[in-house]
Amino acid sequence: MGSRAGAGRTARSGAPEVGPGVLLRGPFTGRALRQQGYLLASFLQAFPLLLAMIITVSVGSALLLVVAGLPVLLLAMVLLRAFSQRARRRILDLTGEQVPTPYRTARPKGKLGPRLLAYVTDPATWRDLVHLLLAAALGLAWFVIVVVTWAMVLGSVSVPFWYRYLPHHRIPVTHMNGSEFYVSTLPAVLAYAGIGFLFAWFVGPVLLELATRAQTGIGRGLLGLTRPELDRREEDLRTTRRQAVSAAEAERRRIERDLHDGAQQRLVALAMDLGMAKSKLKSGNEADSEAAARLVAEAHEGVKLALTELRDLARGIHPAVLTDRGLDAALSALAGRSPIPVEVDGGLPGRPSPEVESAAYFVASEALANMAKHSQASRAWIDLGYRAGSLRMIVGDNGVGGAEANAGGGLAGLGDRIAPLDGILSVSSPVGGPTQIIMEIPCEIPSVS
Template sequence: MDSSVRAIAWRQIRPGVLVAGQGLAVAALSLTTNLALFVLSVVSLALIPALGIGFALFPAVTVLVRASLTLQRRLSRSSGAPIGSPYGPTPAGARIGTWRRFRWVVTDAATWRDFAWLVPGAITGAGCLLAFALPLYGLEGILFVPLVLYLTVDWYGYGVFWPMDNLVKAWLAAPQGWLILAAGLAVAPWLLWLHFRFAGFFLAPTRAQELALRVRHLTASRADTIDTQAAELRRIERDLHDGAQARLVALRMSIGLAEQLLADDPAAAQRLLSEAQETSGHALAELRHLVRGIYPPVLAERGLDGAVQALALAVPLPVELDVRLAGSPPAAVESAAYFAVAEALTNVTKHSGASRAWIHVSFADGSLTMVVGDDGRGGATVDAGTGLAGVRRRLAAFDGTMTVTSPPGGPTVVTMELPCELSSPRPARG
């Protein structure tokens, strides 16, 4: 089979294969950890009035329960029924073994909803085993049954002998295997969707929890925004003091000296005026650079689509550009989007080792979405000091989000979303 045909075939079946693997992971977690954690939870609760050991044991078991269910929530993200986390931050000083930790655990509604899910989750999780077993059974019919079970060897001194009835069975088993494999790959996503859809009734945040998490998120993002703005003001002040202001002071001194030397030494005065002219050019360039860091003129002149195109042209590798905007976002959102794309492209240039990159910008359902990807080495993380943490803080100020997918070996895909509304398209300047 030609390599291109194999690549196309793999792209077609790859989602089903990944879902089948996820089905095995969900079934393994549900049938092992869920039941074991349910038993531990019951035992730790029973030991509270009996020996008091449960006073420290139950919060410890809760940590294990939340770790297991957090992993299951992560598996739900690709199922079409993602489940959010209802857990708030641990109160300060609430160490395991303290009354404060015990009170926080038993008064948290998420604790008891997790506990209520453990047994039903084991039952429905066992059904996810079909998402793995059906494709495996079909694959067995295609590969192992014809080659191992139906084809037999009869030595009897006459060499290898393949009985005709076994060959007929093999020819019949292969089509059945292909049919079961195709059906299994098609059914697997639905099995996982049903499991996580049901799990959402137990594990998803309640309305009150969503509001509490929302308040905490806004509080944190507001604090980050204040810190970011303060840092930006300090940067502007530093750049003005060390750059343009210093050059303007030198310019004033050069003009003053030239004025004193103009009558006695015109040649020296001319040299000082030439230096002053050069200094004024540098000061002007630094001021322009500083203004671009606040609000790039290209945004005011060409809008976000033109500004992103200018960023793509400045990258020293091929960039596929797809910008679909029917209007213009608000100026503040537009600026945040521009700098987010610029920082992501900077990471591509400095760290990825990629041969090509792509930028997709679109607007749908009240959200501006920007996707920056590359075919580089991968391994990018938000906390790796590559500037992505700053992008996340910048987006959080507008209630935006950022997700990074970057497995070792690539590709790296940075998806950024900003909620906003579009105005009418900006008129082009002549």
């Protein structure tokens, strides 16, 4: 269903060549009407914003010495970025092509000064400004093209009705060698109207297509990513993919190790015990029967222990409470099973996506497991919260410290686990403690978005 809708959209809003079918329908095709709306909106939005930018930048610069100019200049930057984002959406709606956002920070946070500095030092902001200038300047030409096209069409259709009100009931055509050429009879007026109508009817779509391609080309070139930025993002994607593969491989090795050292060894011993019990039962001796009963009882206990270990292993991968009740409850259950007393603080206003919940739970589970093995801590804590569009979790302990996120180590594996989600993991662990593992994953939570 989704692929069919996508295909329909591509066919409807793509950029086909101007062929006979389009020309015969003139400026009344759906594409031509969308192009006219796009070109008019480019000018009608760019020109007022350019005037507003000139006023706000001038006033803000004049008031900058008394600090009052900071919010004015910041307002200008916000308006400029909003206009550029709207221009990207218009290109997407018209052509079906997504223009990637090139900003270093989509919405800078903090105090006025650092926020303004973040806007000004971002090269994409200056490309936005150049785009605004071109959209306002060239937009006048696009406006004229649209208005003239419709003026010629409507004027040609209506000229037989109003030419009689002109002086001498005639329409001047041109002057040549001191002579004036005009049309005044009804057949000549109808022929003149027909020529004008056909010219506008066939040439209008071509002009609209050229103007639209010029405007969208400028938008893609200035509002999208530059070649170095595309190369950098491609390298980031390669790195993220390698990290995802490394995290999956490390998880597979951990599961194999846990199975081999725990449940598998116990099941092998269980099979041996049952085999011995079977042999003793065949002998028919009372002593062998009692020994067989003891072996069966031990095997029964082994089965329960093996089930417990398999259940714990499954819980470590993705516990049922995480699916049923969310990350808050899963972390509380994890803290209850830890050999170190763990205090869980904070909470989330809603539930993030299952991928984010699973990654955060994995980080907390592995961090607490490492702390239990190496930290010599008497207590640990988990702080969970959601701020500025990111899920933030701190797992800490009061142990001996000295933990490092070395390549190939467990902590580096935690970073690889959240990297595909654009997550960031940092470790603070001075010698003597405390140790803090800080994780941030950008995400949306429905109840606050």
